[in-house]
Amino acid sequence: MSDFNEQTQQADMGRTVSLSARARATLKMATGVTIGAIDLPLFETDTEAIRFACLLGLRYHGDTMPPLADGRDANAQTVINVGTLDTSAPSFISTVKLLAPDTVQKERLTRIVRAHAEWGLAQIQKWIEEAELEGDDLDLAHLVKKGEALLDGAEESV
């Protein structure tokens, strides 16, 4: 492990990530409800859902912090330790730091992760609701495609 990763991880270890009630509800749905033919929930664990949602927000917003919706802080509850997100290679934290180097300099890592995860989960919630409404299948491949489509438009506009 590089000195960079080691330093960042040591600095952020022991800190927890909190999520709003809505994000937690989405998290619960994404990990517990089967949508589609394959009879599998979208994510097997909260960790996987938070990583995906965080990356989705990070990609969408770039090296900037997304705005938090009103009232989300008041109902926020600790969901996961930030170190849990980085238990397997490649390093999730290192990736976040590479993708948002400026923001990392300004904000705490947990806050960056929470902000992007809240945004990403909200997007996932939206897609779930659309799929349920349309009766379409929705699995991770769909999520990736939808995310790529979303990001392509956003990045082109950027």
Added chain:
Amino acid sequence: MAKPSLSFQHVTLENIGAYFGEHTVDFPSGHRNMMMIHGNNTGGKTSFINGLKWCLFHQISTSHEGLLDPFTLYNRKALAKGSAHPMSVTIEAEYNGQPIIINRTAKWLYDKTRPRSYEEVATGFTITQFDENGSRQPLSEEDSERFIRRIAPPVLGRFFLFDGELLSEYETLVSRSAGSNPKLGEAISGVLGLPVLEKAAGVLQAAKKEADRKNMTLARGESAEGLVERIKGLESNLERCTEECAEIDDQLDALGDSLAAAEAEYKSYAATEADLNQISVLEKHNADLDAEITRNQTTLAKASSNVWHDLAKPTLERQLDSLVSKSDALHQQSQQTLKRDHLEELRRALLDEEDCPVCLQHLKPDARASVKSMLDALDADREVRQQKTDDYEDLIAKRKEVERLSRAMTPIKTEYEMRTERIKEIVSTKARNLSEIDHIKSEANSISPDVIEGARKKVLSLTREQAALEEHKKTALKHQKDLEIEKDEQLSRMQSTIEHDEEAKQVKRVLSRLAHMESVIDQAKNRQAEAMRKKVEEYTSHAYRAMTHETHHAAVKIEPGTFNMTILDDENNPVTRPSSGATQILALALIISLGQIGRKIGPLVMDTPLGRLDPSHRIKVLSYLPQHTHQVVLLYHGGEIDKATYERVAKMGQIGKEYEISKGSAESSSRLVPKQSAAFSGGDDHE
């Protein structure tokens, strides 16, 4: 049947006894059948009769000496003369009307050596017969001996060729006190033919012994009755076996019906069973599909942990591209800096030295000033250049980090889509299978698999039972076949045994017949012996009465077996002390009767038989003999027949031939000289 008879025609003696050289005697025939040969003592009468005995029997029996050595019969003069003078007797005769020549000869064994015993002479015996054309047919010596033994056995010799002294033997049969003469009894039996029955009895005994032996051999065999019992047992077993086979057939029939019904029932379930099998296949397929779905789901579930890579990797790659561009640009700038650093070193070295270190030319002052100005400018830009170098190194570090992370990213979308599609296909297939299963079930009847399985098991069970029964039947049939084979064998043995028993029965029948024949022969023998005895008794009585002048002697009684004779008077009382003459007459009567009743082997040749008789007896004997024998030769001397007796006999007309044995004082040999008939040649003293 006519008794076989041997009639002599000519007898030639050569060097026999008293006769040196050849001497032929012609025998009488027809009505005048009596030949009288007169000779004095030592004249050659006994030689004549012994010559005949030697010729016929090859032995010479006498009353006192037993058998006389034949070599003593060889004429001494002939022996002295040499080997050219053999001893021989030739009898020309008729046997059963056919001519026959009997010849016995004794020659020297060694021509130059005079024989001293009978072993030193070579004897030969020949019987010559004649065929229809009159050709001679001599028999071999062996055949000749066999032939002569058959027609003239030695035992008969004493009855036809006897001298007067033999009468004493017959007298023993008359004298009770003298006891019986077994040999004579046997001889009499032989003359009467009784030994034939004895021989037949012996043959019967041998046959009976053989039959007994055969019977014992057959008795050791297995009896047919035992085989019959064995065959009955086999037939019983065979019957049971056949019944068992029939029962098995019935069971097989019933089983076949049950099996057919079960198979029909099972066959009716075939479609249902096929449906069930199809359902089973589909269900198994679905189970496999479920397993595959599970495997895919597990894979997908594991893959979901990397789904953030799908979002991170593209942006990292774009970032890497940007970093590579920047770093390449910085690297180019760095290379230019290195060049400048090198030039700076050269310039500083140029300022330090008066000559150029490269071209070794002397540096001019204006050039030196210019170099110094350039070096000062470089010193002023040194911090900027250092900053750029640091930035480049940071950029490289970040580039490496991005590159490492990007390389480690494993997006899942493609595989996820593929597996998701596969799961969808599987789910679709599974759904079709379920639909087909539902369709089959809806189309199938309501028969449960248990019922079908029960029917299948029933068919299987019945098939096994049928196979077992067929195997049982096969065994029973084999047993049946074995029994039949054994029965056939036993039948064959029984047949053999029956034949065997038939043989045994036949042997028993033979034994029974032999026993019966033995009894018959015994009876016949007894009857014949008795009949012959009575006949001999009757004939002897007749002859005795004819020849004796004892008028009160009425009959002769002969004891059975012993042939002891008793003279009975006219009151049927035995004459206890008959006279010697009566005894001799009785013996002659017996001989004559035996000759008449028994076998006839030739002429009755009697050597001085009348010695003890008085003239009246002699007349009677001489008149009786030729009337009751077919040939009679009487060798007599002057003391036996006087002139008156001779004339009386001659008047009877019975004398056919007469010879005189002549032995002159000057001659060393006797001669047989024929006489004119009725010419008395006896001595004067008998007148």
